[in-house]
Amino acid sequence: MLSKRVRQLTPSTTLAITAKAKALREEGQDIIGLGAGEPDFNTPEFIIQAAFEAAEAGDTKYTPSGGTVALKDAIIEKTRRDLWMPYERSEVMVASGAKHALSTLFQAILDPGDEVIVPAPYWVSYPEQIKLSDGIPVILETDESSRFKVTRELLEQHITPKTKALVLNSPSNPTGMVYSKEELEMVADVAIKHDLLVISDEIYEKLLYNGATHISIASLPEMRERTVIINGVSKSHAMTGWRIGYAIGPKEIISAMTNLASHSTSNPTSIAQAASVAAYAEGDAPVEAMRVIFEERLEKIYARLIEIEGLTCLKPEGAFYLFPHAKQAAEMCGFDNVDDWCTAVLSEAKVALIPGSGFGAPDYVRLSYATDPARVLEALDRIEGFITAHT
Ligand code: PLP
Numbered sequence: 001m002l003s004k005r006v007r008q009l010t011p012s013t014t015l016a017i018t019a020k021a022k023a024l025r026e027e028g029q030d031i032i033g034l035g036a037g038e039p040d041f042n043t044p045e046f047i048i049q050a051a052f053e054a055a056e057a058g059d060t061k062y063t064p065s066g067g068t069v070a071l072k073d074a075i076i077e078k079t080r081r082d083l084w085m086p087y088e089r090s091e092v093m094v095a096s097g098a099k100h101a102l103s104t105l106f107q108a109i110l111d112p113g114d115e116v117i118v119p120a121p122y123w124v125s126y127p128e129q130i131k132l133s134d135g136i137p138v139i140l141e142t143d144e145s146s147r148f149k150v151t152r153e154l155l156e157q158h159i160t161p162k163t164k165a166l167v168l169n170s171p172s173n174p175t176g177m178v179y180s181k182e183e184l185e186m187v188a189d190v191a192i193k194h195d196l197l198v199i200s201d202e203i204y205e206k207l208l209y210n211g212a213t214h215i216s217i218a219s220l221p222e223m224r225e226r227t228v229i230i231n232g233v234s235k236s237h238a239m240t241g242w243r244i245g246y247a248i249g250p251k252e253i254i255s256a257m258t259n260l261a262s263h264s265t266s267n268p269t270s271i272a273q274a275a276s277v278a279a280y281a282e283g284d285a286p287v288e289a290m291r292v293i294f295e296e297r298l299e300k301i302y303a304r305l306i307e308i309e310g311l312t313c314l315k316p317e318g319a320f321y322l323f324p325h326a327k328q329a330a331e332m333c334g335f336d337n338v339d340d341w342c343t344a345v346l347s348e349a350k351v352a353l354i355p356g357s358g359f360g361a362p363d364y365v366r367l368s369y370a371t372d373p374a375r376v377l378e379a380l381d382r383i384e385g386f387i388t389a390h391t
Contacts, residue, residue: 009128013358017342021352032379033352034367037173038240039320041293044286047237047275054274063267066258067094067246071273074280075246081283082205083216085224093254094276095261096268098203098232098245103129104264105199105228105247108256109164110135116199117158117166119150120360121323123173123201127360138163139360144314144325148175149183155190165197168217171204174359174366175323176316178212188220197253198227203245204319206236206287209295212317218248225250235319236287237279242272294320297373304377308384320370323356327363329383333390338363349386351379 095101127137232245310329330341356364
């Protein structure tokens with residue numbers, strides 16, 4: 001009964017380990033989960049209040065498909081403030097989360113056989129969403145020598161006459177790396193030369209550490225017309241459950257995306273849109289309060305992580321993940337792959353790590369510090385104990 005389209009989907013390794021961790025927890029075991037993909041803070045109170053007020057005021061009906069005028073204007077103002085870039089309402093589409101904005105975008109731009117370059121390590125949903133839109137994800141493997149960023153040589157090697165777009169995610173999930181202006185200029189140069197659309201996923205834009213700065217590739221010369229920015233309130237405002245994200249880009253693409261959404265979701269939740277207007281109107285103070293806490297955690301947790309024999313890790317500059325190389329640790333413990341090592345760490349040390357295989361980097365693991373830092377430190381003690389016990 002199932003379509004070819006869904007049969008080619010790759011099952012999520014993240015979900016597999018999370019499900020196993022949950023089953024063990026239900027048996028009463030003390031499992032520390034390091035898989036969190038969302039801030040552990042509650043949504044700031046003033047945003048919740050704005051949602052209440054919107055609901056009470058009758059803001060409970062369908063809205064325009066691409067979002068309310070109030071939210072589009074708030075996003076335009078935020079983009080002007082942050083990127084110094086003016087956009088019009090017809091260049092903005094509000095979606096039910098950044099993930100929905102991305103899937104709608106791929107559907108709007110891809111014909112069967114079109115290729116999209118996805119640098120690995122990548123966020124798990126990009127290749128699957130591209131496949132669901134009948135496109136071909138072309139995985140470009142980066143490594144630590146370029147701090148997991150694309151190089152001109154790698155890009156040029158992967159471009160074919162079928163290449164339509166390139167996905168860029170800075171700050172990155174899972175690596176936490178951030179592209180510099182020079183690096184973005186190189187990517188822009190290649191995109192212009194080969195007439196590519198750049199899909200710039202900037203969802204972690206506000207979570208930057210140790211002085212790192214975010215630059216949107218859309219702000220570089222000649223790039224506004226070939227970039228779609230993806231962003232949203234999920235990570236910046238601890239609003240993952242509200243499902244509000246957006247796309248900003250060329251009118252023609254935004255209009256096609258809005259049309260598509262009008263036949264699927266109709267519109268993002270009216271109340272969540274009103275809450276997001278309040279979130280953006282407030283400026284960055286509440287976001288900054290959370291960022292500072294993440295930075296303090298990063299410092300402590302990173303320092304402890306690199307003490308562990310068998311794990312090495314580049315220091316992230318953004319997001320809330322660490323992405324250590326774990327192949328040596330796995331081998332020291334007698335495993336020939338990191339997936340099996342993660343399974344054993346979960347069963348014995350009771351720590352749920354996400355294997356890097358799901359992110360296109362099988363020698364790595366992802367651990368999130370969007371959780372109680374004392375528990376993360378305890379998890380690291382357990383991992384170290386596991387490695388010592390098995391070598
Ligand atoms: N893009 C990246 C890189 C992410 O890590 C995530 C969430 O994990 C998303 C997009 C999706 O965000 P949203 O919750 O707004 O759909």
